[in-house]
Amino acid sequence: MKEQSRMEKMMIAGPCSIESYGQAMETAKYLKSLGVKNFRGGAFKPRTSPDSFQGLGREALEIMKAVKKETGLITSTEVMDGKDIAAVYDAVDILQIGSRNMHNYTLLQTVGAQDKPIILKRGMSATMEEWIKASEYIRRAGNDNIIMCERGIRTFDTYTRNTMDIAAIPIIKNETGLPVIADPSHGTGRKELILPMSKAALAAGADGIMVEVHPQPERALSDGEQSLSFEEFRYFYREIKSRD
16 A cells, blocks of 8 residues: 555545445445556445444444455545454455544554555644654554545635644645545535645646545535545546556
8 A cells, every 4th residue: 555655646545434335335336447456435434423324333333344345446444443453454455534533643653553455644733743743652652654645624614524734744744754635525625625725736736536426415414515426536537547
């Protein structure tokens, strides 16, 4: 994963939440048909409201295993609790620390003891220094195969869900020597901004992009408003690939 991150631009795509076997497999196969190599899908969902869909949990992990076996795609999902590490480790290729857990130092140390790549998302209110320090918790636990992910921060503006900090991309690359990817789906919360913000992130030196894709975004159980449909992603991916 280090080699891929540094030598070519990563494209990580998939649904915010794994909702069913059919939804996950349909999405994964479509993405693979376009040449995408990395599939993401949420199993455990830390939602702002306790009434919102929280994910399928262990069932989703079994679906991720099936996706990997059927498609051969590189898979990733978020780890929310140390007690789930073994199950997540067994299910996917890359472990992800989400925005809400960037400050969970015990969890950072636990994933740092694993020998798989870690995607470390920036906390929604974290400074760059705090984000860098969080990566050090993982490194000091023994794992320096870390991919930093800029996913926007909370500001006073409410037009977008978050504010993408494009300047953080070259700064974090320079300060840490780690690959940095961008998540414009969460960074903006608006699907019409995903393409321009992806282009901006890549121009700033991002090593890849993470986006949410769903067969029917209007029916998604989470983050439908920031998820691309298959046709929208096809256009998006063509535009991004044309930069190469």
